[in-house]
Amino acid sequence: MLQIILGAVSLGLLWAIMTIGVYITYRILDIADLTVEGTLAMGAAIAAQAITSGMNPYAATALALVGGLLAGLTTGILHTQLKIPALLSGILTMIALYSINLRIMGKANISLLRTETVYSWLQNLGLSDTNAVIVLGLIFVMVIVCFLYWFFGTELGSAIRATGNNPKMVRAQGINTDIMKIIGLVLSNGLVAISGALIAQSQSFADVQMGTGSIVIGLASVIIGEVLFGKKNFFSRLVSLVLGAITYRIIIALVLKMGMPANDLKLFTAITVAIALSLPVFKTYLNPVKISIKEGK
């Protein structure tokens, strides 16, 4: 059982980076960016191809980051400069990335068994595979959370936050909202690509399909984090995303353990997210009842 939980935690930490990326677009910019489905697989594809070609795993992960930044840039330009709706821009890039990812890898998947990965040095220190992923995942997550906490507190970061909130007001303050959206998308997809690279190295393979449904997993983690761990200030929000991603993985591990067929996983996740997203609607149904009780007194 502990092994299952630890496995879920390790996977959750890697997916947390992806979750933070989804949070940047979905919550901060108020854009549902589907690019991430392609970017996750792209990060994995670039890292896997680079590592099997003999590149240092950290350099390979950095290269994956660059790929992700470019993917975000593409969606950003499609959306802001060519005026294609955000959702469609993301879908276009995502579809394009499917072909690009196949080209990067030259085939549908690459095995990373018995190759050096970012986790190797920790495993050489005597850590188990799972613990190595947890330690390195934690390091990555902490660095990224601190970076984002700083970044979104800067003048530029504040402008990006305001853009997702009220673009008209932001333009009236002399800020180019197009550029702010592009920066947000670039940053988000960069993180997702890192996440993909780290996931591929921990599971020892990259697959062109591995991004499918990832946006829903990301959203589920964002929402679980917000519901369970609150959103007092920006730092606690970022931490709640990490905890949300881990909780999601633990939930999945538990329902699988309880005997749910793995094939039903995506259906289960989709239903969970649908319920969570519709909570505000249910609340408005419930609230009038409370008020009428008060008035009845």
Next chain:
Amino acid sequence: MLSVNEVYKVFNPGTVNEKVALRNVTVTLEEGDFVTLIGGNGAGKSTLLNSIAGVFPVDKGSIIIDGTDVTKLPEHKRAAMLGRVFQDPMMGTASNMWIEENLALAFRRGKRRTLKWGITNKERMMYKELLAPLGLGLENRLTTKVGLLSGGQRQALTLLMATLKKPKLLLLDEHTAALDPKTAQKVLELSDKFIREGNLTTLMITHNMRDAIKYGNRLIMMHDGHIILDIKGEEKKKLTVENLLERFGKASGEEFANDRALLA
């Protein structure tokens, strides 16, 4: 300070919804002018203001602010010169962000956004001092989300934001129309105070004839995309509502058709 030359704007050209909003409008504002802009529905008041702010491009003509031709500049570039308050209290602030964060965004209007920290302690002190005279208690709520404020509080804050960095031109687009009468009056008095203290060149749309007469040193009335009345100085001081309605009738050949303006 502002010169609008022969500006022409048509919406939805070539469709059944085609609407000429501005028909070669020409107007010049001197430094320190406080102009109230009045007119019926669809007269072109908001279109004129939005053209100056660069919300959309104009079809013909030019707009010059303080010697700079801004006709081709995008909205966010013109913003360096403009302070704006909108009709909808939701429009002028970022509701998910704190009061101090909103002020900090406005304090940097027209400046490049860098990787420096978004707000300094020195600024916080300044914001407190500036918020206190509003008499709304906002000076003790710097880290309250703006979304929790009332419409009047938000408009007062937006007004402060618009003038925090002195604009070359202040554009007020019916900024009290969405407020209850008492609050509207307070916000209007506050605007007048800000404008006089800062000697701000201002263009204010109002639907209230009495306010249009009471405030400012110059009154402009629009009708069907034209400026039909431009009353300044001593002549403006002597204006009455009846007088204004009569002159409108003469200038336009129609009855004044804006219920809100008449009933207010």
